[in-house]
Amino acid sequence: MNLILLAPEDLHAPHLARVRDPRRLRHLKEVHRAAPGDELTLGVLGGGIGRGRLLSLEAEEARFEVDTLDQAPPPALDIELVLALPRPRMLARSLEHVTALGVKRLTLLHTRRVEKSYWQSPELRPEKIHEHLILGLEQARDTRLPEIELATRFKPFVEDLLPGRLAARRGLVAHPGMEQACPRGLTEPALLVVGPEGGLIPYEVEQLQAAGCEGIHLGERILRVETAVVALLARLG
Amino acid sequence: MNLILLAPEDLHAPHLARVRDPRRLRHLKEVHRAAPGDELTLGVLGGGIGRGRLLSLEAEEARFEVDTLDQAPPPALDIELVLALPRPRMLARSLEHVTALGVKRLTLLHTRRVEKSYWQSPELRPEKIHEHLILGLEQARDTRLPEIELATRFKPFVEDLLPGRLAARRGLVAHPGMEQACPRGLTEPALLVVGPEGGLIPYEVEQLQAAGCEGIHLGERILRVETAVVALLARLG
Structure with a gap:
């Protein structure tokens, strides 16, 4: 704190x-x-x-x-994150990491390799999510809560919502084996998609690319979602 | 795995x-x-x-x-990490993150704001450390264990050992408020020092700088050690 x-x-x-x-x-x-x-x-x-x-x-x-509380909080990171719903304990930590790093919009997405039971976890209750966001803000001396959205169905999100979200943002999907290395120090607004622990399936990668996301990779090493999210945001930001 | x-x-x-x-x-x-x-x-x-x-x-x-096990594991990250000993649970996770990211030499260092009791934690037993390193290797498909050293006294490490370690490596100390932003994509071997949860004290920063470390920062946001280590390595690597 x-x-x-x-x-x-x-x-x-x-x-x-x-x-x-x-x-x-x-x-x-x-x-x-x-x-x-x-x-x-x-x-x-x-x-x-x-x-x-x-x-x-x-x-x-x-x-x-x-005193007068008139200083601005630290600048936001202009990267929206779309994260396949992680298992509950990893979700809790990821919410704190991501909030501390300054992300202001996070969508939790269902994908094939997300266990359906995760959507029933108590960690997804609004008051639990709020708790982790507050911890992330207190850590980073920030005051502005990120918005959290739940996208429980992959196809409607990717087909109907994602293209609009990418109208003014560079879309990226991080997936092992993609051609392009993760870019460094973006100067434009971005939206980053990160798959679940077992990875996105090829169909999902194709759909994300069709919706306007460039495939990027972080090298040969397969990282845990929690590690990968921080590493990607740090390299892009 | x-x-x-x-x-x-x-x-x-x-x-x-x-x-x-x-x-x-x-x-x-x-x-x-x-x-x-x-x-x-x-x-x-x-x-x-x-x-x-x-x-x-x-x-x-x-x-x-x-089959013949003849493919090379992923390349190492040529950054040695010197980390103020974190509290036990954060140590466990940090060992996994750092190993997965490819660090091959990690020194756990005592500093003023490291609680002395942490040095007695069961998490520091060689077999416990080994367990976390193996998890990190399995995660990243790596086979080469990092070397772990314990430096229980700050001054002898910084005065007697560190200058030699920096003979052929660029030394960096990450600390909020330093002048230089964390460099991106280093091409030379490096050694990175990261302080404890409460930060390094000014005397320690001075000593590290006197031993040859450049002060760097990650921006206005104060991050947890675990988040900061991954973010720094991802940005430097």
Whole structure:
């Protein structure tokens, strides 16, 4: 938690914030070992960031005197990610990685090799997803939540929605054995598709290419989805 | 397990391999759903890779007929990594990420903000480390284990060992706020230093710079060590 991220309802007066949830209180005590008078970085969800002084830290509430939260959060990464739904634990970590890296739109997609049961996982409940996104924002000192979409059917997404999304973005699909190495340091907006642990099937790669995605690869090494997503975003970004 | 990685003692005749450990047997059954006659990619630790046919898959043993294992594993990443010892669970995952990405030399370093108790973690036992390295190799279809060194004292490592290691490598230390952005696509051998979750202290950054490391940053976003390591290696590599 490199940033105390306030919900708008945590702000009780122009310069007073109250933090009452157990997770943040515990973090302030155990990780920050914060004491009244300490200066910390604060931000408001969807808004700016700035400094605040801890006024009091009790069992059930921390109170901050807040400066003007008028600094911009770090710039977003202008890459939309379309990710085949990973298994629940990997989903949780991937949401944090991707949010910390600055992705602002993430579509979780069904593909042939996504186990159907993953769509029933409690990790997909909105409040669980929200939790991981908040952790990613706090890590990277960001305030702007990514939008998350669930695309539970491959064909309608790729045929009906994807072409429109690629009207003003460069489409890329990462898949082992593609001809083009992953480009470095894109200067244009992009949309990146990453398959599931067992890979996309050839039909899916063809459909994605037909919808306007260029096939790219990261070399001979097959990476776990979690590793591959970070490596691809870091190289493209 | 994109590669069935054989220890030399698993090879019982020029073309016969026997796999007897429960982890790999379970993986063959549950993930590969392998059946006799199936062709799989095999490799021998420290050696080549090739194809093999599953002859039998019993409760206690899988037998393979092995072709000549004469293909080279994927090229190594010529970046040595010096990583402040992460907390145990993050260490486990980082070992897998880093091995999968092709790092062949990893030094785990003590720094001020590494909790001393981490050095007592069971995750640091040679057999536990070995386990994670093997998982990383199997993932990336590699056969060559990285060397792992433990540097439990910062000063002797940085003053006595590091300058020699940098004689023929470009030294880099990743730290927020450094002047230079992380370079892309290095063509020379490198050594990368990454600090712990709470960061390096200014004295440590100075010492690393004095030993020959250039300070680099990954932008305004503060990333978890695990994310940062993958992002840095992907951008440099």
